[in-house]
Amino acid sequence: MTDLAADLAPTPGQTIGPFFHYALPYAHDRELVPPGRAGAVRLHGHVYDGAGNGVPDALVEIRHADPSGAVPAVEGSIRREGGAFTGWGRSTTDRTGRYWFSTLEPGPTRAGGAACFAVTVFARGLLNRLFTRVYVPGDDAALAAEPLLAGLPADERTRLVAVREPGGDLWFDVHLQGERETVFLSFPRHRDCT
Amino acid sequence: MESQELISKEIADLQDSRPGLGQPLLDFAPYRSAVLRHPTKDPRPADPEGAELVAPVFGHSDVDPLEADLTIQSGQSGGEPIGERIVVTGRVVDGDGRPVRGQLVEIWQANAAGRYVHQRDQHPAPIDPHFTGLGRCLTDDDGGYRFTTIKPGPYPWRNHRNAWRPAHIHFSLFGTDFTQRLITQMYFPGDPLFALDPIYQSITDEAARARLVASYDHHLSEHEWLLGYRWDIVLTGSHATYVEPEDGDDD
Numbered sequence: 001m002t003d004l005a006a007d008l009a010p011t012p013g014q015t016i017g018p019f020f021h022y023a024l025p026y027a028h029d030r031e032l033v034p035p036g037r038a039g040a041v042r043l044h045g046h047v048y049d050g051a052g053n054g055v056p057d058a059l060v061e062i063r064h065a066d067p068s069g070a071v072p073a074v075e076g077s078i079r080r081e082g083g084a085f086t087g088w089g090r091s092t093t094d095r096t097g098r099y100w101f102s103t104l105e106p107g108p109t110r111a112g113g114a115a116c117f118a119v120t121v122f123a124r125g126l127l128n129r130l131f132t133r134v135y136v137p138g139d140d141a142a143l144a145a146e147p148l149l150a151g152l153p154a155d156e157r158t159r160l161v162a163v164r165e166p167g168g169d170l171w172f173d174v175h176l177q178g179e180r181e182t183v184f185l186s187f188p189r190h191r192d193c194t
Numbered sequence: 195m196e197s198q199e200l201i202s203k204e205i206a207d208l209q210d211s212r213p214g215l216g217q218p219l220l221d222f223a224p225y226r227s228a229v230l231r232h233p234t235k236d237p238r239p240a241d242p243e244g245a246e247l248v249a250p251v252f253g254h255s256d257v258d259p260l261e262a263d264l265t266i267q268s269g270q271s272g273g274e275p276i277g278e279r280i281v282v283t284g285r286v287v288d289g290d291g292r293p294v295r296g297q298l299v300e301i302w303q304a305n306a307a308g309r310y311v312h313q314r315d316q317h318p319a320p321i322d323p324h325f326t327g328l329g330r331c332l333t334d335d336d337g338g339y340r341f342t343t344i345k346p347g348p349y350p351w352r353n354h355r356n357a358w359r360p361a362h363i364h365f366s367l368f369g370t371d372f373t374q375r376l377i378t379q380m381y382f383p384g385d386p387l388f389a390l391d392p393i394y395q396s397i398t399d400e401a402a403r404a405r406l407v408a409s410y411d412h413h414l415s416e417h418e419w420l421l422g423y424r425w426d427i428v429l430t431g432s433h434a435t436y437v438e439p440e441d442g443d444d445d
Contacts, residue, residue, distance in 0.1 A: 008291050011405050011427045012217050012397045014379040015225075017364060019310040023302030023328040024366060050230040063245045063372045071245045075253030078298075088250030109244030118246045120375050125227030127218035127396050129375055131237070148240050176231045186237035187246070187373040189289060189431035 010192070013128035018057055020122075021092060028080045030091035032062075032103035039067070042169040043117065043134065043162065044100035047093050049125075050177030054097020058123035060174070061090045062101055062134075064116070069107035105136060105170075114139065114146040121174055130184045134172045135161040148185075156183050195355040198390055209398045216402040224392035226353050242433045246372045252298040252332060262331035264301075264343040268324040275325035277306025277344035279420040282380070282408065285337040288369055289431030293337030300366040301341055302328045308349030308361075317349050342420065348387055360387035360394060367427060374429040381407045382423070 016024075033040045047058040064087055065071045072087040080086075091099040106115045115136040120129050135143060143149055149157045160183055162170040175182050204224040212219055220232035260266065265275055282301075286294040304310045304327060307319035311326050322344075329341050348361045362379040369375070381394065388394055388403075397403045405428075414422020 007405075008287070008289055008428055009216060009402065009405065010289055010430045011376065011378060012402050013376055014218065014364075014406070015228075015393060016377050017379075018314055019304075019312040020302060020364065021314075022310070022312050022326070023364070024300060050234075053230075055231065061375070063248075063250060065245055069244075071248045073248055073251045075251045075255055077250055077252060078256035081255065086250060087245065106245070113244070116244070118244070118372050120372075122377055123231055125225070125229075125231035127220050127222060127225065127228055127232070127393070129377060130233065131373065131375075133240075148238070152238070177234055181233055181235060184233050184235075184237045185240040187240060187242045187430075187433060189373065189433055190237075191239075192289060192431060 015124060015127050016059060016122040018124045020059065021057075024059060024090065025092050026078055030089050030099070030101045031080065032085060032087070032089045032101060035102040039104055040102050041105045042100055042102055043172065044098065044169065045171050045173040046097040047099065047121065047123065047174045048097060048176065048178070052178065054093065054095075055123050055176065056093055056095045056097055058093040058097065058099070058121060058126075059090065060093070060099040061088070061120045062103070063088050063118045064103070064106040065109050067104050067107045069109045069115075071109060108139075108142060112142060112145065114142040114149070121176075123176070126176065130176075131187070132174070132182050132184050133160060134170070136170070137161050137164050152183060159183065195352070197355055198357070201354045201357075201392060202390060205392055205395045209395070212398050215398040218396040219398060222392065222396040225396060228396075242371065242373050247434050249297070249368050249370050249372055249374065252368075253296070254332070257298065257330045257332050259331070261329055262341050264325065264327060264329045264341060267326050273324040275305065275322050275344045277322075277325075277347075279342070280345050280423055281340060281342050281414055281416075281420055282363065282423045282425060283338065283340040283414060284408075284424050284426040286333050286339060286367060286427045286429065287337050288374065288429050292432075293335070294333055294369050294429065295335050295337060297333050297368050297370075298330065299333060299339045300328075300330050301343075301363050303343065303346040303363040304349055304361075306344050306347050308347030319347070319349070345382070345421075348385075353392060358387050358390070360385040360391050365427070367429065369429040370432050371434050373433055376427070376429055379406060380425050383407055383410055
C-alpha cells in the first residue's frame with residue numbers, strides 16, 4: 001500500500017487475448033432489454049481489421065442513457081433478473097466479426113445534446129482497449145452542434161453516426177484500421193499516463 | 195516461423211525508438227496479431243459526458259461470493275484442482291488514490307499446466323477437470339479484492355517459433371466512470387520469460403511494466419495451505435469531478 005501512495009501511475013492495459021470466451025460472456029449479456037420488447041432496438045455491426053476482415057475474437061461493450069436521457073446506476077447487468085434497465089451490455093463478435101445488442105434507444109443526456117452510446121472495444125491483437133461513441137441519427141441540429149463531431153472532417157463525422165435501417169435498427173461498424181478507420185477517443189485523464 | 199532472436203531484436207529496436215511509454219504501444223509489430231488491429235491515428239481528445247461519466251453498477255445480485263474461489267468450482271464432483279494453491283489480493287484505486295468500492299473484478303487464467311478451458315487452446319497439456327480458471331468478485335469498501343486460485347503455468351503460442359507467454363492472470367476492471375475501463379494481465383515475480391514476450395514488452399517503460407507484476411507477500415501465505423501474492427491496480431483518474439485546467443490557473 002505504501003507503493004500505491006507513492007506511485008499513482010495507472011496500471012498499464014494488456015490485450016484481452018484469445019481465450020476470454022469462456023470467462024467474460026454470460027447469458028443475455030447483450031440483451032439490455034429482451035429482443036422484441038416494445039421499444040427494443042438492435043444496435044449491431046461488424047468489427048473489421050485493417051485488411052477488411054471481420055475480427056472474430058473481439059469484445060464490444062456499451063454504456064448509455066435510457067430514452068429519457070437518464071443514465072441508470074442500478075445493478076443487475078450480469079443476472080438480468082429484475083428486468084431493470086442497467087444501461088450496460090457486452091457482446092462478443094461471432095466468426096464473421098459481428099456483434100449485436102438489444103437495447104433501448106438512448107436520449108440526449110442534456111438539453112439540445114446529441115444522443116449516443118459510449119463504446120469500448122477489445123480484441124486479440126489489440127494491446128489496449130479503445131473508446132469510441134456511436135451517435136444516434138435523426139436529430140441533425142443536435143449532431144451539428146455536438147462539439148466532438150463539429151471538430152471532425154466530414155467523412156469521420158459521418159462514420160461516428162449509426163445508420164438507421166429500414167426496420168428501425170441501428171447499424172455501426174468498427175474499423176480498427178484502414179481507410180474507414182473508426183475515430184477512437186482519449187479522455188483528459190487518460191493523458192495523465194501516456 | 196520467425197525466431198525468438200528476430201522478435202527480440204524488433205522489441206529492442208522499438209523500445210529504443212519509442213521509449214518511456216506507460217501504456218502499450220498499439221503498433222507493436224513483434225506481437226504479430228497487432229499488425230492489422232491497431233489504429234493508425236492518434237485517439238481524438240474528447241470531453242467525457244453523459245454515460246461516460248457513470249460506470250456500470252454491479253452488486254450482490256450479480257456476483258456470488260463463492261465465485262472468488264477458483265479452487266471449488268468442480269461442483270458436485272468435489273475434486274480439487276492440481277497445482278500450487280495461491281491467493282491473489284490487492285486494492286483497486288483510481289488515479290487520485292481513492293478506493294473503487296463495490297465494483298466488479300473478473301479474472302480468467304490457464305491451469306497449472308498452462309492450458310485454458312477454451313476450445314481454441316490446442317496446447318497439448320492436460321485439462322484439469324476440477325479447474326475452470328474463471329472468477330469474479332466485488333471490491334470491498336477499501337477497494338480490496340481477493341481471489342483464491344491455482345498458480346497458472348506458462349504456455350506456448352504461435353506468434354513465432356518457440357514462443358511462450360509468461361504465466362499470467364487476465365484481469366477485467368471497472369472504475370467509477372466508464373472512461374476508466376481496463377483489461378490487463380497480472381504476472382508473477384521473477385518470470386524468466388518477461389524479456390522474450392512481445393505482449394509484456396509492448397509497454398516500453400520498464401517501471402510501467404513492473405506495475406503488472408505481483409509481489410510475493412509472506413504475510414498473505416497461510417500455514418500449510420497456500421502462498422500469497424499482492425497486486426494493486428491503479429485506474430486512470432475519474433472525470434466525475436474533473437475540471438479541465440485552464441491556462442494561467444495557479445492550481
